[in-house]
Amino acid sequence: MVLCHGFTSDPASMRPWGEYLRDAGFNVVAPLLTGHGDTWQVLAKSTWQQWYARLEQALDEALAMGRPVFAGGLSMGGSLSLRLAELRGGDLSGLVLVNPAIYDDKPQGFLAPVLRFVMPSVAAIGSDLNKPDVREQTTSRTPVAAYASLRRLWKVTRPELARVTVPLRIFTSAEDHVVNPRNSAVIRAGVRSKDVESTVLHRSFHVATLDYDAETIFAGSAAFMDRQVTRSRGVHD
Template identity: 50%
Template sequence: MHEPFISTGHGELAKIGVVVSHGFTGSPESMRPWAENLAKQGFSVNMPLLPGHGTSWEQLSRTPWQQWYAGAEAAYFELSSRCEQVFVAGLSMGGALALRLAEHHPVAGLALVNPALTAADPRAKLAGIMRYFVKSVPAIGNDIIKPGMDEHAYSRTPVAAVHQLNQLFKDTTKHLDRVKAPTILFRSTVDHVVPDSSVTAIQNGVSSKDLRLVQLSHSYHVATLDHDAPTIFAESAAFFREIAGV
């Protein structure tokens, strides 16, 4: 259920790698259909289970954000060892990790789905203080319109981890001008988890000369499992092919 996914690719696309990163308190299940779709087309794919995830929210509460990033970075290094170009696809916090990778490494391009650099819940800003008094708050997972879909996120959100998330957001936002890679950003018109301020921060902060925005009108936050998933899959693959020149 929480297993990572790796594909060696095939054909002319095997030399093109894609790191696929899930979001905060989530699991690879939120991204598995996308990862498998890319692999079926021939792309080399590495979708890690980020540290602190796929176990318990208590474990996540003890995991610093640097370990989440290290998990995504290890996937990037693995693909870089066998691919000519490496793209990064991320959902929510996975979008923040993707942006940070592009700040520090020669990423070929980014595909971001409702990327998070801010949080909709105003309490998130107080997590640094709240963590001393409150261990967890209600879950943020499964913000999905489509019936029967489950991203297998934690049943509770650890406040200490929200504080770590804030630190990741702060660190990533501070260096957005280093992001020069072509970027396609998929944004749900209704998202109960990540506010529009995240998209605004990216649009105003990155140095990418090629920044495309695709609106998703039939999905909530976890759009990779929602009605607009086919649009994400098709347009991201076309984007990767175009930028890679394949």
């Protein structure tokens, strides 16, 4: 399983999920995306193409282990995983997306490419959690230049959703203050996957992998992957 963290975050948001899957018998690769895990100034100099390249490298690392490979992502990690399925779908056995992002509903978002010159950063977007005692590791600020690059990722990924045909498992928080839950509906409507299963998370906000419904995500993704692997073996036997 290749697990991809979200924008301004790092693999710590994936760690409990990864540990659960490891204990369930799955191999896990959770890359740190370029520019992340550092200051917002460093992140500002990175691009979506670099983030995607790191995820593709992680996919190759997972494939080298010789077992079926799934990709999973939170938020922007979901965006990148969708792009991976569009371009490398033949190497994937399925996708697991948690509050994935595919479009920007913020009215001022289109100004990001210009605003970055006069407003290099805005307030941090991390730690949208219902749990009061948990914090997400993110950059202290959100770099506008990197956000503008994220929007370009959505611009190239959304029109090609029909290229996604792998089995898909989506977990969506009913209340999310970072990514509009409608993003999941747009993804479901756009992909051509015949096997799509969705779950609404009623007790978690955006960073659901660290929130009250985390166990639902972990157990659900493990069951999904077990099911797909079993079906694949049945086809090839």
